[in-house]
Amino acid sequence: MEYLHQAVDWIVATVGQWGYIGIVVMMFLESSCFPFPSEVVMIPAGYLASPGYLTAANYQPGHEMNIFLVIVMGIIGSWLGALFNYYLALALGRPLLIKWGKYFFISEKNFEKGEHFFKRHGEIGTFTGRLIPVVRQYISLPAGLARMNMFRFLFWTGLGAGLWVTILSVIGYVAGQNKDLIERYSHHAVLGAIGFAAILLAGYTIRYKRRKAREAK
Numbered sequence: 001m002e003y004l005h006q007a008v009d010w011i012v013a014t015v016g017q018w019g020y021i022g023i024v025v026m027m028f029l030e031s032s033c034f035p036f037p038s039e040v041v042m043i044p045a046g047y048l049a050s051p052g053y054l055t056a057a058n059y060q061p062g063h064e065m066n067i068f069l070v071i072v073m074g075i076i077g078s079w080l081g082a083l084f085n086y087y088l089a090l091a092l093g094r095p096l097l098i099k100w101g102k103y104f105f106i107s108e109k110n111f112e113k114g115e116h117f118f119k120r121h122g123e124i125g126t127f128t129g130r131l132i133p134v135v136r137q138y139i140s141l142p143a144g145l146a147r148m149n150m151f152r153f154l155f156w157t158g159l160g161a162g163l164w165v166t167i168l169s170v171i172g173y174v175a176g177q178n179k180d181l182i183e184r185y186s187h188h189a190v191l192g193a194i195g196f197a198a199i200l201l202a203g204y205t206i207r208y209k210r211r212k213a214r215e216a217k
Contacts, residue, residue, distance in 0.1 A: 020065070023073040024080065031081025031161070033088075033137060038074075039186055042165050045070045046172025056177070067173055074165030075158055078130070082140040082157045089144025118142035123156050124204050128197035130160025133190060164193065 018025070023045050029036040047053055049067040118125050122143060129139030143153050167189050175181035 017063070020069060020073045023070060024077040027074050027077025027165070028081040028084070031078040031137065031140075032084045038136075038164065039168060042070070042074050042168035043172035043175075043182055043186070045074070046169035046174075047176050048172075049169070050173045050176060052176045058177075067169060070169050071162070071166050074169065075162045078161035078165065079154060079158060081137075082143075082153075082161070085138070085140035086144035086148075086153065089141045090147070118146055118148075121204070121208070122146060122148045123152055124201065126153065126156040127160040128200055130157060131164055131193040131197045133194075136160075136164070167193070 023041060026036065026041040027038065030038045030041060045065060046067065048063060049065040049070050053059055053064060126139060126143060126148070129135045140153075140157070168186075171182060171185045171189060175185055
């Protein structure tokens with residue numbers, strides 16, 4: 001996570017200057033098609049909400065934040081980015097998404113697999129997708145193509161995004177500007193989130209197959 005070492009000081013200053021609106025804007029970018037990592041937004045924002053920031057050498061009056069508002073703003077930004085992708089998929093349609101997907105390393109074969117899965121399992125796909133790096137930026141596209149119910153889309157998106165931004169905010173709150181701790185906790189958080197998503201998907205798949213087997217009898 002070398003990018004985190006290089007960017008954390010700048011992000012702390014930028015988020016402090018922009019305030020909560022900065023969190024919303026940056027998380028909007030992270031949650032849409034732009035390759036902007038959430039770690040470099042939510043971790044510094046969590047640090048600005050920590051007691052340690054108030055006594056830090058780089059403390060600037062007025063830049064401190066509230067940890068609960070940090071999390072809420074992170075969720076709102078994630079919602080807005082997800083909605084952008086949702087309606088982008090509606091506007092462009094499947095052919096154009098496949099055509100342009102190659103520029104974002106999404107092959108037609110993988111796109112079709114994701115689309116097929118999403119049509120049957122949209123809710124679990126939306127929730128777990130928000131926990132997986134790279135996937136979280138594109139999971140709203142098949143939701144738009146499938147015209148997923150908006151209430152369910154926002155609920156499962158908010159649930160997954162809320163869990164992730166909370167984890168990152170707590171890392172910043174606890175680790176402060178200790179870059180070694182940030183890197184270690186972030187690495188564990190990514191692996192833990194992927195593992196949690198994999199367990200949920202495995203459990204869901206087993207339950208789904210058992211239900212289909214009972215219905216076939």
